[in-house]
Amino acid sequence: MWKSVVYKEWLKIRWFLIGYTLLGILGIGYLFLTVKHGFAFSGGKNIWNSVLFMGHQFFSPLKYVPLVGGLTIAIAQYFPETVNKRIKLTFHLPMGENKILLMMHTFGAVSLLLSFLIFFGLFAVFSLIFFPVQMVTDSVISIFPWFLAGFSAYFLVALIVLEPAWKFRLFYSLVGGFFLTIYFTSAVTSAYGSANTGLFLVTAFLSIALLFSAHRFRKGEM
Amino acid sequence: MxxxxxxxxxxxxxxxxxxxxxxxxxxxxxxPVRKPFILYSCINDDFMIHRISEKTWEDTKGNQFTREEYEKKLPLMFEKQLITSGSWPDSIIGMALDMRTISKAKSFFRLKASEIDAPFPELYPLFESQSGRTKIDLPDDFFRITWRIDFIEAATNKVLEEKSQLFSAALYQNGFSFPAKKISGLATPRKSIDEGYLIIDSKDQLFHLKMIKGFPYVKEIDVPDGLKFRHISCVDFKNKDFYAYLFSDKNEIYILTQDDYKLIKWPVDGFDASNCDLKIFGDLFNYTVIIEAEDHIKAIALSPDYQVVNTYTENWKLKEDQxxxxxxxxxxxxxxxxxxxxxxxxxxxxxxxxxxxxxxxxxxxxxxxxxxxxxxxxxxxxxxxxxxxxxxxxxxxxxxxxxxxxxxxx
Structure with a gap:
């Protein structure tokens, strides 16, 4: 059964996931092309100096890339389920409703995680070519909440899309929209060091959020 | 679930x-809380208070002044304005002064609490302190202090082994205990002269490190037992009286004198590095230390030999009490x-x-x-x-x- 569910989810998101991942890889390639260009034209020491002491965040073009991924995968995966209330068919499968939902959700989250791991890995490898490990660590601390925001966006969109009542969709969107801003507070490099554990926990809390709206959906809340 | x-x-x-x-x-x-701008006047031995939003100029006794009168009470702060308006006095408290002497003694320092509780870089450029050039050049490599000191060339991102070994040995021979807890210096080529870095090692010992003609200069600085520094701000003042302001974990303010490395504690109370901003205006006759807290401002005037000559405090309501x-x-x-x-x-x-x-x-x-x-x-x-x-x-x-x-x- 789980293989069929995974296959169904894969069919829904595959082109979005592949397209997003490819675009993300191209984006990271472009980011480091600009770094390389900076090294060639301004000199490595000036680039390091601007990163270390002048607040230049070479990784800032990545800021909303994970968020876009989370939104894209969530919409691709859950929006088709709301057309003609197709999710009802899923609930009629001979399997626990929550279990099947969590299976779908885990597949989406793991797909997103794989995509993010590719980005994260590429970012770390390319960064280590140009910068020492201390500067790369500081950069990773700064971009980590952006990736958490990608997961949060995925979880929140699932919650909102599966919610049956428009009024509550609006309420969830309000809370969700403001909540996502905490990952994007403007700050100096590595300022998020003390907050990342807490942000990881609240992101993990959101991972089962869709069970709430799915429950309301099953009950036919209006 | x-x-x-x-x-x-x-x-x-x-x-x-x-x-x-x-x-x-x-x-x-x-x-908004409109904090007054306070400076100590050597002319009438009192603090002069400029309330910017109210556009008033007064002393601590409530005497009101015009802007021009106010500027005349602070000739060492507004010397250019006084010369332009032809009001520059022949002498100040009995001393005839030239602009060069005044300019050399002038200093301004500002430190915000948010500059102390902040992420700090782990790599710094070590400038050549005696290059013989008038302009300081940014070096090609940056150093970090972990289990030793590494110099890493920015263009290649490779460790410069020979230089790293040379400086590591110099630090080690002078009793430096790796790694560094804090590295403080002016990591910019925009300064009059390079004085390297003040570094606190893992045993809270204080060292001065700089590079002279490509070789390490390391000096361990005598620190009284039990004294630990929370923050160090190096300065580049024209008079070259001291290297840095140093802030202890008990919120005491010290200076480290140039060349003879004497730590002098300033008799300044009321500063809390976790929530106060600090401004220090120095001139030929006084240092005005301004401590800005959330609900008050405290001004302390020090003599050139760092003795308190006057203090003034002004309070206002905290945000939550309004x-x-x-x-x-x-x-x-x-x-x-x-x-x-x-x-x-x-x-x-x-x-x-x-x-x-x-x-x-x-x-x-x-x-x-x-x-x-x-x-x-x-x-x-x-x-x-x-x-x-x-x-x-x-x-x-x-x-x-x-x-x-x-x-x-x-």
Whole structure:
């Protein structure tokens, strides 16, 4: 059964996931092309100096890339389920409703995680070519909440899309929209060091959020 | 599982609302505190106070002055203006002074609490201190101090082994205990002269490191037993009297004199590095130390040999003691923020409201929710946790439980 569910989810998101991942890889390639260009034209020491002491965040073009991924995968995966209330068919499968939902959700989250791991890995490898490990660590601390925001966006969109009542969709969107801003507070490099554990926990809390709206959906809340 | 997911969503909503609602409230109602600009006048041995928003100039006794009179009382601060307007005196407290002497003695230093509680870089450029050039060049490599000192060439991102070994050996031979706890210096080529870095090692010993003609200069500085520095700010003043201001973990302010490495404690009380901003204006006759806290400003005038000659304090109401703050404390039980004026770190800054006035609104909202439940003829025992959430988190919880409604028992 789980293989069929995974296959169904894969069919829904595959082109979005592949397209997003490819675009993300191209984006990271472009980011480091600009770094390389900076090294060639301004000199490595000036680039390091601007990163270390002048607040230049070479990784800032990545800021909303994970968020876009989370939104894209969530919409691709859950929006088709709301057309003609197709999710009802899923609930009629001979399997626990929550279990099947969590299976779908885990597949989406793991797909997103794989995509993010590719980005994260590429970012770390390319960064280590140009910068020492201390500067790369500081950069990773700064971009980590952006990736958490990608997961949060995925979880929140699932919650909102599966919610049956428009009024509550609006309420969830309000809370969700403001909540996502905490990952994007403007700050100096590595300022998020003390907050990342807490942000990881609240992101993990959101991972089962869709069970709430799915429950309301099953009950036919209006 | 659905119930757990709802409680987690309510928690997320409370967290979000505790950040957003207080922020919106203060954006709408906060009144700025106009801090006065205070300087010590060597002419009338008193502090001169410029209230910028009121456009008044006065001394601590309340005597009012015109702007021109005020500037004449502070000739070493406004010397260019006085010369331009032809009001420059022949002598100041009996001394005829030339502009060069005045300019050399002048200094300004500013430190914010958020500059101390902040992430610091782990790599620094070590400049050549005696290059023989008038302009300081940014070196091609940067150093870090871990189990030894490494110099890494920026263009190649490779460790310069020979230089790293040379400087590591010099530090080691001078008793440096790796790694470094704090590295402080002026990491910019825009300075009059390079004096390298003051470094605190893992045993809280203080060292001076610089590079002279490509070779290491290391000096261990005598620090009294038990004295630990929380922050060091190196300075580049024209008079070259001292290398740096040093701030101990007991909020004492020290200076480190140039060349003879004497640590001199300034008789300055009332500074708290965790929540105060500091300004120090130096001139030929005095240092004016300004400590700006959330609810007061303290000015201390020091003589050139660092003795207190006068102090002045002015208080104002804290934000929470003003009408807007009292209303805030009646509406919100607490405030959460991701940022703080006293830090550059992003954290979950939790500030409980002063007093317990928020309990009344919490009880009112509980009652409102109780009536709301009563009208829906639901079993109260299924909603006790929600009532508890409103009791504790007030308006945040009330909105959260109505956005994410408990309909599991309907």
């Amino acid at each position: 659905e119930k757990i997911s709802r409680f987690l969503l309510v928690f997320i909503a409370i967290l979000t609302l505790a950040i957003i609602l207080p922020k919106l409230y203060w954006m709408a109602f906060e009144k 009408t807007e703050g009292k209303i805030f404390a009646s509406l919100f039980p607490a405030q959460l923020s991701m940022t703080s004026d006293n830090s550059k770190f992003i954290r979950f800054y939790f500030t409980p409201s002063k007093g317990l006035n928020w309990i009344f609104l919490n009880l009112l909202l509980m009652a409102f929710h109780f009536i709301w439940l009563y009208r829906r003829k639901v079993k109260f025992k299924n909603h006790v946790p929600d009532l508890g959430i409103v009791a504790v988190s007030g308006i945040f919880g009330f909105i959260a439980i109505h956005f994410f409604q408990n309909k599991f028992f309907g």
